[in-house]
Amino acid sequence: MSIFISREACVGCRRCVEACPGNLIKLDADGKAYIRHPKDCWGCTSCVKECGREAISFFLGADMGGRGSRLTTHKEGDFRYWKITDAAGLEQTIVVNQKDANRY
Amino acid sequence: MERERIVTDVLIIGGGTAGCYAALTIAKESPGTKVVIAEKANIIRSGCLAAGVNALNAYITPGQTAQDYVDYAKRDAAGIAREDLLLSMAEGVNRVTEHLEQLGLVILKDEYGAYAARGKRNIKINGENIKPLLAEAVKKQKNVTVINHVNITDYLLADGGIAGAVGFHVDERKAYVFLADAVLCATGGAAGLYRPNNPGFSRHKMWYPPFNTGAGYAMGIRAGAEMTTFEMRFIALRCKDTIAPTGTIAQGVGARQINAKGEVYETKYGITTSERVYGTAAENLAGRGPCYLHTEGISESQSEDLLKAYLNMAPSQTLKWIESGRLPHEQDVEIEGTEPYIVGGHTASGYWVDTDRRTTLPGLYAAGDVAGGCPQKYVTGALVEGELAAQAILADLGAAGSPLRRADEKRRRLREERIATETERYLGEYEAHLSSGGSPAMFTAEQLEEAMQKVMDNYAGGISTHYRYNERQLHIADDKILMLQKMTEKLHADDMDELLHVYELKERLLVCRVVIAHLAARKETRWHAFAENTDYPGQSDEWLKYVNSVYRDGKVKIRFRELTDTGKQERAEVYGG
Numbered sequence: 001m002s003i004f005i006s007r008e009a010c011v012g013c014r015r016c017v018e019a020c021p022g023n024l025i026k027l028d029a030d031g032k033a034y035i036r037h038p039k040d041c042w043g044c045t046s047c048v049k050e051c052g053r054e055a056i057s058f059f060l061g062a063d064m065g066g067r068g069s070r071l072t073t074h075k076e077g078d079f080r081y082w083k084i085t086d087a088a089g090l091e092q093t094i095v096v097n098q099k100d101a102n103r104y
Numbered sequence: 105m106e107r108e109r110i111v112t113d114v115l116i117i118g119g120g121t122a123g124c125y126a127a128l129t130i131a132k133e134s135p136g137t138k139v140v141i142a143e144k145a146n147i148i149r150s151g152c153l154a155a156g157v158n159a160l161n162a163y164i165t166p167g168q169t170a171q172d173y174v175d176y177a178k179r180d181a182a183g184i185a186r187e188d189l190l191l192s193m194a195e196g197v198n199r200v201t202e203h204l205e206q207l208g209l210v211i212l213k214d215e216y217g218a219y220a221a222r223g224k225r226n227i228k229i230n231g232e233n234i235k236p237l238l239a240e241a242v243k244k245q246k247n248v249t250v251i252n253h254v255n256i257t258d259y260l261l262a263d264g265g266i267a268g269a270v271g272f273h274v275d276e277r278k279a280y281v282f283l284a285d286a287v288l289c290a291t292g293g294a295a296g297l298y299r300p301n302n303p304g305f306s307r308h309k310m311w312y313p314p315f316n317t318g319a320g321y322a323m324g325i326r327a328g329a330e331m332t333t334f335e336m337r338f339i340a341l342r343c344k345d346t347i348a349p350t351g352t353i354a355q356g357v358g359a360r361q362i363n364a365k366g367e368v369y370e371t372k373y374g375i376t377t378s379e380r381v382y383g384t385a386a387e388n389l390a391g392r393g394p395c396y397l398h399t400e401g402i403s404e405s406q407s408e409d410l411l412k413a414y415l416n417m418a419p420s421q422t423l424k425w426i427e428s429g430r431l432p433h434e435q436d437v438e439i440e441g442t443e444p445y446i447v448g449g450h451t452a453s454g455y456w457v458d459t460d461r462r463t464t465l466p467g468l469y470a471a472g473d474v475a476g477g478c479p480q481k482y483v484t485g486a487l488v489e490g491e492l493a494a495q496a497i498l499a500d501l502g503a504a505g506s507p508l509r510r511a512d513e514k515r516r517r518l519r520e521e522r523i524a525t526e527t528e529r530y531l532g533e534y535e536a537h538l539s540s541g542g543s544p545a546m547f548t549a550e551q552l553e554e555a556m557q558k559v560m561d562n563y564a565g566g567i568s569t570h571y572r573y574n575e576r577q578l579h580i581a582d583d584k585i586l587m588l589q590k591m592t593e594k595l596h597a598d599d600m601d602e603l604l605h606v607y608e609l610k611e612r613l614l615v616c617r618v619v620i621a622h623l624a625a626r627k628e629t630r631w632h633a634f635a636e637n638t639d640y641p642g643q644s645d646e647w648l649k650y651v652n653s654v655y656r657d658g659k660v661k662i663r664f665r666e667l668t669d670t671g672k673q674e675r676a677e678v679y680g681g
């Protein structure tokens with residue numbers, strides 16, 4: 001389980017670099033973010049949430065039942081949108097109201 | 105290597121839950137006191153709270169008292185927990201909860217406007233942004249300076265106490281020397297000691313943050329601080345693969361634990377935290393695995409709420425449900441026990457502290473998962489401990505003729521000299537690993553880490569032995585860990601990132617040795633799974649005492665303490681009453 005960073009979408013703002021609790025993300029010579037050790041990712045999605053460009057997606061390794069779906073997210077006001085794109089490109093979005101607490 | 109020297113009144117090591125709250129407390133109660141937080145990552149999302157949490161697990165709900173919480177936690181720990189620590193923690197959890205709400209945390213309310221409870225001790229929140237909320241509050245304080253991306257490795261000892269700490273920047277070739285009158289250790293617990301559930305590509309998909317590597321324990325051990333209850337390991341019952349919490353499913357939709365035959369086994373083995381893990385391991389051992397949380401048949405809307413709840417704290421579980429093509433109402437959720445962790449916020453391993461969270465080393469305080477004796481503190485308990493430690497620091501610094509404030513000129517000079525020698529020694533070690541004269545890359549930190557995890561797994565009660573061990577195995581484990589410790593001396597680091605991994609490994613190995621010594625010292629099975637000693641399978645009243653240790657001359661020296669001990673004696677000696 002790890003993250004994937006799109007070079008095209010990344011603008012080098014460093015927010016993910018600062019958000020990662022494991023110091024795993026660095027900027028390369030072109031100022032694009034990359035994860036130094038994909039195997040070291042904890043899967044906390046801090047970077048996914050902090051990136052304002054939706055450049056970072058999150059996936060499950062095959063050892064965890066991953067089949068190629070990717071998770072991205074963005075926030076609009078109180079609402080957080082979680083978009084899951086499966087291997088075939090089908091999208092599904094789950095919206096969570098941040099002002100709502102978990103019912104469980 | 106470039107170096108920076110920073111002088112402050114109070115140094116907080118680790119800007120996590122407890123560390124941030126200690127800084128906020130000092131800012132509020134003594135705005136003139138200078139505080140520096142040295143944090144390995146960036147306080148914005150560092151530590152346990154990175155992914156968010158979905159409940160406050162320690163809260164005194166209406167009709168309950170702080171003493172009820174103490175009684176529960178003590179029972180759950182089979183008697184090995186400090187009542188004085190538990191009580192001072194439990195008395196503060198509602199206070200800090202209110203403060204969290206003021207900072208912006210969303211807490212679910214019932215129809216009367218009271219916090220909505222989940223069971224007797226939990227309240228429901230939306231804790232996705234709990235860490236950024238704390239971090240923002242800290243950044244607003246004028247007397248608090250946060251230095252991010254600095255990994256602290258060692259305390260500076262002088263004058264019979266702790267006078268500061270040294271560390272290095274995780275990217276730049278730069279060393280930091282901090283000098284402080286008081287130091288608070290708040291580095292969290294230790295993960296990655298044992299071979300994890302997913303040892304391959306997803307090796308870091310563990311419950312506890314893989315970046316909390318036991319630095320605070322290791323520094324304290326090396327400096328000779330007394331440690332307690334390292335034999336009470338914490339093993340979590342988690343969703344298979346994703347290691348996501350199970351409580352949300354179990355308590356949220358009332359799902360029961362069932363085995364492969366569909367039999368409910370959760371009450372068969374007892375209901376304490378360790379017995380629940382043990383039951384699952386025992387069912388597997390008896391050939392009745394895998395085990396599940398029985399969610400099949402819950403309503404579709406419950407299923408949807410679960411998807412959302414997990415996005416707020418463990419998004420990989422939501423993704424897993426979706427990847428599998430079957431949502432929680434369509435399939436049971438497989439569960440497993442994790443590898444053992446050392447974490448004083450769930451179980452009781454950590455620094456031996458007095459009621460005010462002073463360690464046995466003058467000038468050093470501990471709070472949160474790194475502090476021992478006080479299990480089940482969770483988020484709110486860590487915050488309270490941060491507050492209590494901060495108050496003790498302010499009291500000690502303010503006391504007339506406080507030995508922490510070094511006024512005497514001659515003593516100060518001696519102290520400076522001592523600090524200078526220590527600093528050179530530690531910084532010399534960094535340089536040695538970084539210098540090109542290091543060994544060729546036959547062994548890397550990664551390789552030795554895998555070796556360590558294999559040893560702990562096979563010989564010190566990991567997943568592969570269903571958490572069981574005996575004296576012979578512990579002996580083998582100790583020999584092998586000692587060998588690996590020696591091998592770390594020659595490790596070469598190409599850059600600061602590699603240096604970080606070398607130090608994380610060294611910390612873990614030292615913590616492993618203390619864990620092994622404690623497991624061997626408690627000659628009984630006080631807790632199933634957490635400390636399952638097959639040479640002594642039963643519980644015995646003779647062992648109603650604390651197993652503590654002090655590290656001296658390269659050896660872990662065990663000492664026992666009575667259950668009534670509150671860590672006070674040391675204080676009297678140190679602060680003259």
Ligand SMILES: Cc1cc2nc3c(=O)[nH]c(=O)nc-3n(C[C@H](O)[C@H](O)[C@H](O)COP(=O)(O)OP(=O)(O)OC[C@H]3O[C@@H](n4cnc5c(N)ncnc54)[C@H](O)[C@@H]3O)c2cc1C
Nearest residue numbers: 118120121122144150151152161256319449472473482483
């Ligand atoms: C995944 C997960 C989910 C949880 N869910 C809940 C929940 O729902 N409800 C609940 O009540 N409790 C929950 N808990 C428990 C609770 O979050 C912790 O007990 C608590 O946050 C611990 O606080 P701490 O300050 O001790 O550690 P942390 O908050 O982890 O802080 C430790 C800090 O020290 C830093 N650090 C470490 N080493 C060094 C070093 N060498 N130099 C400098 N800095 C260093 C780390 O980067 C980190 O910022 C959860 C824990 C985890 C891991």
Ligand code: SF4
Nearest residue numbers: 010011013014016051
């Ligand atoms: S946060 Fe997003 S845009 Fe900014 S550096 Fe990271 S990946 Fe690039």
Ligand code: SF4
Nearest residue numbers: 020041042044045047
């Ligand atoms: S998911 Fe978490 S651990 Fe992984 S790279 Fe992003 S911030 Fe770091």
